[in-house]
Amino acid sequence: MSLPCGVRNYTYARDMAILRTKTHWALFIGFIVLLFAAPLYLGNFWLGVANLIGITLIAALGLNILIGYCGQLSIGHAGFIAVGAYTTAILTNRLELPFLVGLIGAGLVAGIIGIIFGLPSIRVKGFYLAITTIAAQFIIIWIINHWSVTGGFTGIEVPYASIGGLVFKSEMSQFYLIITIAVIGTFIAKNLARTKIARAFIAIRDNDLAAEVMGVNLLYYKLLAFFIGCFYAGIAGALLGHWIGFLNAEQFSLTESILYVGMIIIGGLGTTLGPILGVVFIRLLQQVLTVELVPFLEKSFTAMPAGFATGVTPMLFGLVIVLFLVLEPRGIAHRWALFKAAYRLWPFSY
Amino acid sequence: MKDRKLSIIIGLFCLALVLMALPALSACGGGEADVKTLKIGISTPSTGPAAEKGAPLGHANLDCWKYINEERGGVNGYPIEVVWLDNGYDAAKVVTNVKKFMNDGCLMYATSSSAMMTASMEIANRAEFPGLVCFNAPNLHRPPKHIYGQLPDYGDDWTAFAKYYVENIWKGPGKPKMAMHLLNNTTGYGALDAAKAYAGELGIELLPSEEHTTTTISEVESLTRIKAQNPDVLYIASTPKPAAVIIKNAVELGMYPDITIGCGHAAMTKALVDIGGADITEGVYGVFPSASWGDDVPGMAKVAEYCRELHPKDEGNGDYVTAWAQSLIMAEILRVALDNVGYDVLSQGDVESWRAIETQGIQKLKGYDVEGLQGPVSYTSGDNRLSNLLKVFQVQNGTIVSVTEWIEAPLVRYEEFEWFGK
Numbered sequence: 001m002s003l004p005c006g007v008r009n010y011t012y013a014r015d016m017a018i019l020r021t022k023t024h025w026a027l028f029i030g031f032i033v034l035l036f037a038a039p040l041y042l043g044n045f046w047l048g049v050a051n052l053i054g055i056t057l058i059a060a061l062g063l064n065i066l067i068g069y070c071g072q073l074s075i076g077h078a079g080f081i082a083v084g085a086y087t088t089a090i091l092t093n094r095l096e097l098p099f100l101v102g103l104i105g106a107g108l109v110a111g112i113i114g115i116i117f118g119l120p121s122i123r124v125k126g127f128y129l130a131i132t133t134i135a136a137q138f139i140i141i142w143i144i145n146h147w148s149v150t151g152g153f154t155g156i157e158v159p160y161a162s163i164g165g166l167v168f169k170s171e172m173s174q175f176y177l178i179i180t181i182a183v184i185g186t187f188i189a190k191n192l193a194r195t196k197i198a199r200a201f202i203a204i205r206d207n208d209l210a211a212e213v214m215g216v217n218l219l220y221y222k223l224l225a226f227f228i229g230c231f232y233a234g235i236a237g238a239l240l241g242h243w244i245g246f247l248n249a250e251q252f253s254l255t256e257s258i259l260y261v262g263m264i265i266i267g268g269l270g271t272t273l274g275p276i277l278g279v280v281f282i283r284l285l286q287q288v289l290t291v292e293l294v295p296f297l298e299k300s301f302t303a304m305p306a307g308f309a310t311g312v313t314p315m316l317f318g319l320v321i322v323l324f325l326v327l328e329p330r331g332i333a334h335r336w337a338l339f340k341a342a343y344r345l346w347p348f349s350y
Numbered sequence: 351m352k353d354r355k356l357s358i359i360i361g362l363f364c365l366a367l368v369l370m371a372l373p374a375l376s377a378c379g380g381g382e383a384d385v386k387t388l389k390i391g392i393s394t395p396s397t398g399p400a401a402e403k404g405a406p407l408g409h410a411n412l413d414c415w416k417y418i419n420e421e422r423g424g425v426n427g428y429p430i431e432v433v434w435l436d437n438g439y440d441a442a443k444v445v446t447n448v449k450k451f452m453n454d455g456c457l458m459y460a461t462s463s464s465a466m467m468t469a470s471m472e473i474a475n476r477a478e479f480p481g482l483v484c485f486n487a488p489n490l491h492r493p494p495k496h497i498y499g500q501l502p503d504y505g506d507d508w509t510a511f512a513k514y515y516v517e518n519i520w521k522g523p524g525k526p527k528m529a530m531h532l533l534n535n536t537t538g539y540g541a542l543d544a545a546k547a548y549a550g551e552l553g554i555e556l557l558p559s560e561e562h563t564t565t566t567i568s569e570v571e572s573l574t575r576i577k578a579q580n581p582d583v584l585y586i587a588s589t590p591k592p593a594a595v596i597i598k599n600a601v602e603l604g605m606y607p608d609i610t611i612g613c614g615h616a617a618m619t620k621a622l623v624d625i626g627g628a629d630i631t632e633g634v635y636g637v638f639p640s641a642s643w644g645d646d647v648p649g650m651a652k653v654a655e656y657c658r659e660l661h662p663k664d665e666g667n668g669d670y671v672t673a674w675a676q677s678l679i680m681a682e683i684l685r686v687a688l689d690n691v692g693y694d695v696l697s698q699g700d701v702e703s704w705r706a707i708e709t710q711g712i713q714k715l716k717g718y719d720v721e722g723l724q725g726p727v728s729y730t731s732g733d734n735r736l737s738n739l740l741k742v743f744q745v746q747n748g749t750i751v752s753v754t755e756w757i758e759a760p761l762v763r764y765e766e767f768e769w770f771g772k
Contacts, residue, residue, distance in 0.1 A: 045453035153539035245472030251441035306412030
């Protein structure tokens, strides 16, 4: 990692630190304070959006480990999120087990299902693997719809999350729960990226034959990537279930799965910052277009027939994504890295 | 080259800033601060995979509120501010839409599709925020909480059609054999719930059902399986596009018109005839809970006038009539609540206002005729369907015409059946 001018690492611990300078620390603490003080300056609606962003981020972090680090293309992520959501629903509603059991159970079950659907990755890769993960999406949703335990097409209710006697009922309390887990998830993902495991993932992504020659166990590491990626998805699914309170398989569509891939590509594959930026960008863009731009246009052009502005949302949404992919295919995280480098050298070019 | 790229990126950044600044810009309108208004929320799938229904539904909702505000002077003299949001048939979006409605002080909200209400209903139920759903499924109101059905549910469709079929169409000996082709969601399986509950009582033998998706392009394989069981009647619980595919395939396989085909109300619209073709869909039966386009009922003149002026492409679409009726019902709920508790209670837009809307508005509805656009609406304790009346229709010469008067669909307490929700 490039460092600001004049900063040196004199110890191994210093070299391995995520936050290296006082400025890093100040910015980090400021960000955390700003984040956790959000209920003071955000209304319930925007807190709800923040909760959705937090849940989406957890799922995207998992997908980034799978695709961004290990190179295993998965287009069935919404299916794995559904596994987590329904697992927690069954554990906390039908079996009346505590929320934490449901949460961890959701991660584990989704991870195990991920391993099962990850098995083809041993023999196939790229687009072929993508097709097998699409199959996972359809198989999982079919089972949910036709298995009596899940409530089938009628759906299943999920109680409020609670730890001990503390019930997470309000948007604010749910925000603290979701954001805390999202921060922990991000911290783990960031650290995972600096371990032997992630180096094995990256070796597999860059050239799996060469990785195998170097002694990387492809079977173990590919399935490990599926387990970790789907564990994150399961945790996200569990939080989603407790947040919205009622599950129906239609909430986990293939479109959602594709959107998750889009988020990590736009944010920047293979970085921890990428999913954060991608998720925030896409979810905010969706909300701003839907709840701000369209009503604004409708109010501003009263001579037009009501509803004329609906088409603007998908068109602008698509246009912005296309422009991003064309102009910055390495994602927002790369643009951020370039900005930081330029800022550190400013006013000099080199 | 590099400069151009940089300027495009700066341009994109500026666009993002403008979008972010929109809330502040829209707040600068001013001039309306002294006007006493009430707010309601409406979320429609005007874009996305259900737009063929969502767009006309959204148009009708907004056109009707324009009519109520401009020609009737609002409700009891109070202009109604409509917070209308497109949900794109996306569960995540409709959840945030409903949170926005609650946050903005809306008194109640309406959705058109059962899927979108399913995704958002528990958030509303937990907050005691009353919701009105246009296309209704049993799981939305059984057991009854804070979500109300404008229309009978998909199970009621089946019951009404099955009753009509047994009493008026079936002439053979013994029990008629009914096959069901179900959309893979509550639209389809809501009908199956009713069939499981009532088929025995109506003397109908149910054959194993088949399932399809909204994106299906051929159902020849599933219809071949159905054909092998010699059904007398095929019931399609779906939306217009897949229903048109199934009917077309049934014609190709020589099943139709030898057997009777009936459709649930989510499919029985002009779009079915437009997509399937008048010759293919000729003679198909279906149920629908709203009046037909052009019916001689008091409310139809305004529906036609606004539709022709503002959304001429929607003319003839039954969904437009249905959503117009939905807005009229919301206006009536507000009127009744205003009469009972007054403006001050409702103007708070908080949980007390929501309770007032529910207990002093919705639950006080008694025989409101919706200007003839659908069956009269009333609240009956323990039954959150505000209307339980349907008509049977038939495609005749490319037009959907009613063949019955209003048929009452009985209340089914699905939650008392062991199989419900499993």
